[in-house]
Amino acid sequence: MATEETDTNGDGLADALGVDSHSAGEAxxxxxxxxxxxxxxxxxxxITLVVIYxxxxxxxxxxxxxxxxxxxxxxxxxxxAAEDLRNKAVEAEAAYDKALVDARAEAQKIIADAKADIQKDLDVATSHAEAEIAAKTAESESRIAEIRDGAIDSVREVANDVAKEIVSVLGQKADANTIKAAVEQRIKS
Amino acid sequence: MTGDIVQMGAYIGAGLACTGMGGAAVGVGHVVGNFIAGALRNPSAAGSQTATMFIGIAFAEALGIFSFLVALLLMFAV
Amino acid sequence: MAEDAAEGGLNIHPMDQFVVKPLFGGTEVNWYTPTNVTLWMALAVLCVVLLLVVGTRGRAIVPSRIQSVAELAYGFVYKMVEDVTGKDGLKYFPYIMTLFIFIVFSNFLGLLPMAFTTTSHIAVTGVMAMAVFLFVTILGFVKNGAGFLSVFWISAAPLVLRPILALIEVISYFVRPVSHSIRLAGNMMAGHAVIKVFAGFAVVALISPVSIAAISAIYALEVLVSFIQAYVFAILTCVYLRDALHPHH
Incomplete structure (x- = not known):
């Protein structure tokens, strides 16, 4: 590449240093x-540099x-490729998730249906039971009323008799109708 | 001991010239020390500046090389 | 220096390892003579071929060990060129890679015992530095014309200081090839000479353990220096190239 100019450079350096090229380094x-x-x-x-170059x-x-x-x-x-595979995996995961959600919804529906059925049965049974209970209650109440009415009549009779006795004991003639009215008034109040 | 007074002077001069290398050593140490101090403060920037450090070392060292050159010239060329 | 040390039993010749000798006898060193320079440069070329050509022969997607080292070297230099010179400097990447890989292998081969370190010679590094200098200067003028001179005119500085700075910049510009070459050669030569000096001390039984320990330590340092100097040479080439491509900084 630069043999000539570097040669002259070497000699120039030698000259500049004031050294005789052939005596300087011999001994x-x-x-x-x-x-x-x-x-x-x-x-x-x-040569080496050119060869290496x-x-x-x-x-x-x-x-x-x-x-x-x-x-x-x-x-x-x-x-x-890895990105592709990753995308595929993401898709598969999404599909799996969707399937899972669907299955869950199905299960929810089945549960709801079953619950509704049970509720219906329960309602029917409850209403039956309530009707029965109501009938029994009504019967009992009518009997209680009967008994009470009976009791009130007895009380009235007893009260009339007692009042008539008391009045006759006091020596007066008691009018049956008046006594009855007075007792009636007392019972009412 | 043989030789003349010129040679003696040249040898003494060569020895004195070698003290310049101490200056180069101080310079190089200064460059590297400051580089490391900076690198410890900001390690993320250190990697990109390693080349700059070497250039700085080279310039600091160049002046030491001149004293070495002077010593050599006194020893062998005077 | 070397011959003076012969006295006192120690016979240290730290500089002998750098002598250029003809390979096939004789003492005459003509410009074409095959010498130890030739041998070690040829070995460097061989290593380059082994690493970067034979090592990558498989073109494997999953690299073998040698191939990954080759790719590492490629990526290292490529990134350095890109970071320092910018995208438009990548055109010159093969040249910088050539310099870097040659220097790295010369430095490492020079660390082998009995080896000759081609990069420890100022002639070798000087030619490379001078080639870089001339290339960069010519490239700067070709790319930017007279605008390349603005590399000396620092517009960030106060106006009064600019002429002085310009003078300093001009001097430092022309000193570039000197420092560029002597840095590499000096580091290589000094390290190897120091190892040789310690090796010379090893013949004295009393201090030979110390000497061997010191050789090991300095050898490790030299392995580091070998790489760092190649790196510094390449990165400075990149910096000079950046100046040539973008003189307005």
Whole structure:
């Protein structure tokens, strides 16, 4: 790439440092400042860099880039597939939920029906029982009334007799009708 | 001991030039220390600034390298 | 330095590992001579091929171990270029990837015992930095014309300061290739030299455990530094590229 200009650069550096290129590093000091080996190193460096560049640019980098792109593609495909599966799972879950809700509603309906039936039966039985109870009550009340009426008549008779006796004992003639009216009045009050 | 006074001066100068590397060391330590202090305050921003830290280190170090270069030139090129 | 240390029983030559030697005998190093530079650069190319070409041979959707490392490297550099330079910098991604992968492998191969570290040579890093510098400068002028000069004119600063800042910016702009190259070469060279110095101390029985422990510690540090320096080289290239593409910041 830049062999000539870098060569001159190396020599220029040597000149600038005021060092004789061939005497500096032979015996003493740093091999790095031995300018006689510079052309050799630069030559092989340039060759090496060009070779590496060609290898990278022609073979390695496109291949790695394509592998990375393939992987990214595969990953995004897989993600899309996973997304699909997830959606399917969500749908299945929704269907299952719906079935569950339906079943629950059905069960609710059946329970309600059964309850209604039972209620009906219960109502019928209750009304029967109530009618019976009412009949019995009425009968009992009529008998109680009869007994009471009987009792009142007896009381009246007894009261009339007692009053007539009391009046006759007091020595007066008692009018039956007057006594009866007075007793009647007393019982009423 | 052999050698002339010029060589002695060159060697002393080379040794003195090496003290410049201490300055570079202080500089690099300062950069990294401040980076870590900042990174501990805001760790989420640290990752994106690592490259900046290395650039800063490189610039701080460059000046130490000049003293190294001076030392080398005095040792071998004067 | 190296030859002075020979006295006193210790025979430390920390710089010998950096000497460029012809592979097949002889001492003459012509520009075409196959040297240890050639060998280790060829090994770097081999590693690149093994990782990025052979490793990804399967093109598997579910990657093998090597393939995922290759993809990791690709993604790392790609994201770095995208984050730092923006979308329009992705056109230059192959160049930055080339630099990054070469530096990473050279650094790591250089850590093998007996290895030669190609990136520890200023010639190598200097050529790369100079290539980046020239490329970025030419690209800046081609893309923006004279508007590229606004990279030196900081409109956020007070008007009085701007000429001074412009001067500083110009200097720092032209210093870029120097710091860019010497940073990498210096780090590599210093680390390896220090390991060699400690290895030289290991021959003294008294301190050899300390020395071996120190070598292990520094080796671990060097593994880290190898990667970080490659990263820094690449990210600075991205920063320079961003300046060229968007000089108005």
């Amino acid at each position: 003493v000091g740093m091999p790095q400042l031995d300018f006689s080996s510079f052309p050799n190193q630069i030559f092989w460096l340039v 060609l290898i990278l640019n022609r073979i390695a980098l496109p291949r790695i880039a394509s592998v990375l792109a393939d992987r990214a593609g595969a990953i995004s495909n897989d993600i899309a």
